[in-house]
Amino acid sequence: xxxxxxxxxxxxxxxxxxxxxxxxxxxxxxxxxxxxxxxxxxxxxxxxxxxxxxxxxxxxxxxxxxxxxxxxxxxxxxxxxxxxxxxxxxxxxxxxxxxxxxxxxxxxxxxxxxxxxxxxxxxxxxxxxxxxxxxxxxxxxxxxxxxxxxxxxxxxxxxxxxxxxxxxxxxxxxxxxxxxxxxxxxxxxxxxxxxxxxxxxxxxxxxxxxxxxxxxxxxxxxxxxxxxxxxxxxxxxxxxxxxxxxxxxxxxxxxxxxxxxxxxxxxxxxxxxxxxxxxxxxxxxxxx
Amino acid sequence: xxxxxxxxxxxxxxxxxxxxxxxxxxxxxxxxxxxxxxxxxxxxxxxxxxxxxxxxxxxxxxxxxxxxxxxxxxxxxxxxxxxxxxxxxxxxxxxxxxxxxxxxxxxxxxxxxxxxxxxxxxxxxxxxxxxxxxxxxxxxxxxxxxxxxxxxxxxxxxxxxxxxxxxxxxxxxxxxxxxxxxxx
Numbered sequence: 001x002x003x004x005x006x007x008x009x010x011x012x013x014x015x016x017x018x019x020x021x022x023x024x025x026x027x028x029x030x031x032x033x034x035x036x037x038x039x040x041x042x043x044x045x046x047x048x049x050x051x052x053x054x055x056x057x058x059x060x061x062x063x064x065x066x067x068x069x070x071x072x073x074x075x076x077x078x079x080x081x082x083x084x085x086x087x088x089x090x091x092x093x094x095x096x097x098x099x100x101x102x103x104x105x106x107x108x109x110x111x112x113x114x115x116x117x118x119x120x121x122x123x124x125x126x127x128x129x130x131x132x133x134x135x136x137x138x139x140x141x142x143x144x145x146x147x148x149x150x151x152x153x154x155x156x157x158x159x160x161x162x163x164x165x166x167x168x169x170x171x172x173x174x175x176x177x178x179x180x181x182x183x184x185x186x187x188x189x190x191x192x193x194x195x196x197x198x199x200x201x202x203x204x205x206x207x208x209x210x211x212x213x214x215x216x217x218x219x220x221x222x223x224x225x226x227x228x229x230x231x232x233x234x235x236x237x238x239x240x241x242x243x244x245x246x247x248x249x250x251x252x253x254x255x256x257x258x259x260x261x262x263x264x265x266x267x268x269x270x271x272x273x274x275x276x277x278x279x280x281x282x283x284x285x286x287x288x
Numbered sequence: 289x290x291x292x293x294x295x296x297x298x299x300x301x302x303x304x305x306x307x308x309x310x311x312x313x314x315x316x317x318x319x320x321x322x323x324x325x326x327x328x329x330x331x332x333x334x335x336x337x338x339x340x341x342x343x344x345x346x347x348x349x350x351x352x353x354x355x356x357x358x359x360x361x362x363x364x365x366x367x368x369x370x371x372x373x374x375x376x377x378x379x380x381x382x383x384x385x386x387x388x389x390x391x392x393x394x395x396x397x398x399x400x401x402x403x404x405x406x407x408x409x410x411x412x413x414x415x416x417x418x419x420x421x422x423x424x425x426x427x428x429x430x431x432x433x434x435x436x437x438x439x440x441x442x443x444x445x446x447x448x449x450x451x452x453x454x455x456x457x458x459x460x461x462x463x464x465x466x467x468x469x470x471x472x
Contacts, residue, residue: 004371006390007367007387008364010410013410013414014414015356017418017425018429020426021429021430022316087423088445090451091451225458227461245458266423266424288426288447
């Protein structure tokens with residue numbers, strides 16, 4: 001088929017698809033409106049901060065302390081129903097290559113492999129590592145409540161604390177993620193966390209110094225995307241049977257280094273999962 | 289005037305149907321035509337052809353959604369006009385770029401073996417779009433149906449041009465598998 005023929009075939013698209021996009025108006029930068037809204041919001045915020053302070057503490061200096069505003073969490077600063085995240089501020093870097101790094105090997109003569117249970121994980125990381133939002137059809141792996149770490153035999157110091165949690169669409173009897181029927185790949189994501197900085201062994205955004213950083217709240221996140229080919233490959237042309245989405249997010253928050261690797265899901269889902277992990281709520285709305 | 293009232297004028301063979309259509313959808317159809325035909329006069333003539341085509345189509349046709357019905361007529365007429373003129377590929381406008389991008393999704397051959405039921409393919413594309421995230425679907429339709437420029441799409445959805453281009457690239461790669469599955 002030629003591209004011209006495909007262009008003509010597209011003329012027969014379902015009316016609903018066409019009408020749907022026509023309903024979205026062009027967004028213009030109405031700066032006067034925004035300046036007005038910002039002024040109103042500032043006034044309201046000032047009143048919110050000032051009035052309670054006046055009511056509870058009659059000291060003249062109490063209501064002048066700006067600390068409450070500076071320490072507000074994103075969820076408290078936004079509407080009570082949901083946190084809105086502007087996708088225009090999110091940059092998805094193209095992953096130009098994937099590289100497998102050799103995993104570190106720990107000599108059993110010198111190191112012990114230690115199993116942590118959920119209580120140990122909570123105590124060490126100081127938080128539940130499961131994101132508040134999980135995409136539809138995705139569930140935690142049955143063994144997400146335990147992890148193996150490496151401890152130095154002599155000093156009892158922790159030398160490897162990387163914990164990997166799995167969140168996929170289906171698991172086999174051993175709890176391993178299953179591949180989907182139509183695409184031979186997993187559907188869902190893995191989440192690696194480490195206070196010592198060991199997070200990944202195979203994914204890089206290249207060139208690293210040109211990766212654009214996105215901010216979710218005050219956390220800098222690097223998002224990456226790669227269209228992953230899958231087989232079987234055509235014996236003559238070597239063309240893959242198709243492609244699926246693979247996205248990565250890397251960031252540090254609360255002294256913990258994270259890496260999320262998501263397969264067969266749209267980058268928007270990764271952004272939502274990341275935001276829900278950072279903000280502890282599943283009430284995330286992406287604005288396009 | 290409501291769409292059903294305009295359609296009723298066509299069915300009544302009332303010539304007031306055309307100015308009513310032009311008033312309500314003139315801007316929209318001109319926009320569709322201009323994205324395909326860079327020449328303003330060409331686009332204007334194409335839109336006038338659209339009103340004539342609508343007059344000839346109604347009755348017997350009674351479109352469920354007048355806007356997309358007129359948009360499809362305009363798009364088709366503009367593309368045919370463009371083909372007839374054999375416009376230079378580098379002559380400007382969005383169409384050459386749009387066609388080049390669509391070229392990634394097809395074999396480029398036009399052999400007998402490639403001949404398929406286009407309705408079947410259109411249905412497959414509809415399903416493909418339904419399975420896409422809403423954002424990607426919107427970008428795809430704006431680019432390959434309306435022939436909007438990347439800059440216009442980025443402005444409409446308040447994203448960067450790079451982000452829009454990459455999203456479209458991803459969708460094209462997925463779409464490239466569609467014809468093979470359908471035996472095209």
